[in-house]
Amino acid sequence: MPKIEIYNDWDHVNKAEAAGETQAVLAWDGEYRKGDIIEISGLVPGSFYKVQIDAAIGEALVFVKTERVIYTVPFYEKKTSYNPLAFFGNRHYILVRAAAPYEVNTYRNLALNPFDQHDVEGVFPHASANVETRGEAVFAARNAIDGCVATRSHGEWPYESWGINRQDDAEFRLDFGRPVDIDEIRLYTRADFPHDNWWVRGKLAFSDGSEHVIEMDKHVDEPHVFRDIDRHAIEWLTLGELIKADDPSPFPALTQIEVYGTEAR
DSSP states (O other), X not given: OOEEEEEETTTOOEEEEEEOSSEEEEEEESOOOTTXXXXXXXXXXXXXXXXXXXXXSOOEEEEESSSOEEEEOOOGGGGTTSOTTTTOSSEEEEEEEXXXXXXXXXXXXXXXXXXXXXXXXXXXXXXXXXXXXXXOGGXXXXXXXXXXXXXXXXXSTTSOOEEOTTOTTOOEEEEEEEEEEEEEEEEEEOOOTTTOOOEEEEEEEETTSOEEEEEOOOOSSSOEEEOOOOEEEEEEEEEEEEEEOSSSOOOOEEEEEEEEEEEOO
């Protein structure tokens, strides 16, 4: 029985709550304040859920390994990678429901998760990295799976990206939380030229121990598409060993990664 509660981390006084048998829908009047928490409980570990955490953020299909999820409402600098309308104003909408079999058992982008947060536990897909430029929200790894593919600038939404802080050994990791079968990967690299550089080569590594070297060009709006990927029962992948182009700019970045496939057969 999913349940949604909103409270402030300082006093734990509930602002609003809702619950249901297979879904919870919370529409409430009031303003978010710094320190506010959205707690989703009553989840069944090992199950799929559809979550829409705000009316200005798309639905996410997530796999959970925990009975409870704590979502910290972003404020100030942490909010710069979100639509400015998200969590804003005095009327809000949150939805959590059990995912239908047809939603789970279909060919789709297995990386997409606008619900992902930097420190979330037990919710997948989840993005992380060994470096994020200056620790800023607009350059966090989670930006690369939020569904936004605007590549022509950098910084605040809709131009958030994964930034590598000029680090040569930068590595991005995507955890699925369960086995999946994949056959195609698309990378949207940031293209705020001449501010940006771009990668000409990289390596994808998979949880089965295999690797795949990829070659890239100076793309702008179009993704780099790799259709010669055929991996089964993969639980995670990494993108690393990234080689910059011979260009004066030191700033390549990843706007979005899309991983197409199905649940492991």
